[in-house]
Amino acid sequence: MSSLFLIGTTASNLYLFRKDFILSCRQRGIIVYTLISEYNDEWIEKIKSLDAQVLTYNLSRAGLNPLSDIKSMLEIKNYIKQYQPDLVFSFFTKPVIYGSLAAKLAGVSNIVGMIEGLGSPFTEHPNGQSFKMKLVQFFQVSLYRVVFPFLNKIIFLNNDDPKDLIISKKIYHRKDSIHVLGGIGLKLEDYPYSLWDTTSNISFVIIGRLLVEKGIYEYLAAAKIVKLKYPNTSFKVIGALDTQNPSGLTQQELNQVIQSGIIEYKDFTNQIAEELKNTSVFVLPSYREGVPRSTQEAMAIGRPVITTDVPGCRDTVKDGINGFLIPKWDVQTLANKMIYFIENPEQINIMGQQSYLIAQKKFDVIKVNKKLLSILNI
Structure with missing residues (x-):
């Protein structure tokens, strides 16, 4: 293999979550063309710093206009015809659909x-x-x-998704094409293990795009309950608005959350490791995930996790060992588990160490990339 197309959407996402994969490919002498539809100069330069080529195309992630999507597909097809990659590897829904169709039409x-x-x-x-x-x-x-039916490989991050999509919907696919990666992994040295400072006030944090389905409202409601009993506890929210997502919070809704005074809000930051280091417990009351990257980061640093017993999230927590699995939408149980850590602060470092051990075993990007490269026959 001499070249591949890596088709995504946002430049920031592609850089942050595909950086190590791109570097692994470049080390093997493979030319990597990255296709992005949402970008600015800063993120383009970061991708180029990986010795990857950057191609831009037009795509509306949440748009429902089929003519616009077909136009995007034809734009990708023209790129494929021009550069003749040996492999077209797409991720996220629309790129998988339209990027794969473009590749098929282009004869890849x-x-x-x-x-x-x-x-x-x-x-x-x-x-x-x-x-x-x-x-x-x-x-x-x-x-x-x-x-x-024409994809050589269909990769999922957890075991629930292929059951709920391919098996449940009876979608035809090639024999032995389905693979489960188990999480995209992360560079562990970027998230060094550290003990939580037991002299600090207990704090909780949720990190991610501000979507209803990430459990932001359940987090806020639980924080209100806990604050009544333990007013010195702090609750942090770190993440940006995603206005293209139909379940994303609006600016007005975010302002209301901030004005409530319950939480400390910070927009997207590149200092996630530092934020996690300065927080006691990571919380993600999500309705559904692939395998959440933010949880992997918190685990690598050595923080216990409270998350929901739903696809993706349940792949990160052993209940009672490195945190707690709670029923989705259950605000009271979420509040109770938060209170557990407040009343049993010694468990933060005990469970946090177990998080670290699980992250070392399951989410080391070196191990994950080795598995991914093997799936791709690179």
Whole structure:
């Protein structure tokens, strides 16, 4: 293999989550062309610093205009015709669909898609799914029925997703094409293990895009309960708005959360390791995930985790060992588990050490990339 196309969406996501994969490919002498649809000069330069080529294309991640999506597909096809890659490797829903279709139309023989989570259309909400999300799911599944039969490999991060998508929806696919990676992994030295300072006040943090389905409202509601009993406890929220996601918080909703005074808010930051080091417990009451990167980061640093017993999240926590699994949407149980750490602070470092050991075993990017490269036959 001499070259590959890596098709994603946002430049920041591609750099942060594909950096080590790109470097591994470059070390093997493979030319990597990265295709991105949301970017600025800073992130483009960061990708180029990996000795990767950057190509930009137009794509609306949340748009429902089929003509616009077809135009995106043709744009990708033209790039493929021009550069003739040996492998087209796409990730996230629209790139997997339209990037793979473009590769097929361009005559590429080696096409791989990675589904890093089934996303909003497959995520249950407490009041049920909206008609719009049901419609989006229908169209996504219909398009997967077209694409999956010709994909050489279909990679998932957890064991639940292929069951809920391919098996449940009876989507035809090539024999032995399904693979489970188990998490994209991270460079552990970037998230050095550290003991929590037992002289500090107890603090909790949630990190990620500000989406309803990440459990931001459950986190806030639980924080209110805990604050009544332990007012010195701090609750942090770190993450940016995602206005293209249909379940993303609006600026007005974010302002209301901040004005409540319950939480300390910080926008997206490159200092995640430092933020986690200065926090006692990581919390992610998500409705569904692939395998959450933020949880892996917290575990590597040595922090216990409170998360939901749902696809993806349950792959990170051994209940009662390195944290707690709670039922989704259960605010009271979430608050109770937070209070457990406040009343038993010695458990923070005890469970945090177990998080660290699990991260070393499961989420070391060197091990993960070795597995991914093997799946891709690189």
